[in-house]
Amino acid sequence: MKRALKLLGLTFLGLILIAALWVASQWPALSAFPGLPGAYEAKELCSCLFVEGRTQPECEAFIRQTVVPIDRRDFDMSGRAVTVTALWTTRSARYVGPRDGCVLDPD
Secondary structure, eight states: OHHHHHHHHHHHHHHHHHHHHHHHHTHHHHHHGGGHHHHHHHHHHHIIIIISOOOHHHHHHHHOOSSSOEEEEEEETTTTEEEEEETTEEEEEEEEETTTEEEEOOO
């Protein structure tokens, strides 16, 4: 019985070590994730509003996703910009013209 518990403990420790090594090797991609939902929503809302010319309620209904909660959306209609806060990060997109549409502001 003691031997089985020791083997189970070593197996569990090995799995934890493998998971930690995988996280360490994938850290650049994993650390970029929190900015993605806000950036996606800011860019899509900006394009919907200022490129397609839809109304704000239409765009919010079209873009709404339920996987990641969005904390805040700010619309600057005169400056043609949208700012979205999600997962503790804030991202903005602005309309630059008919050829390029909306672009994300650099971090």
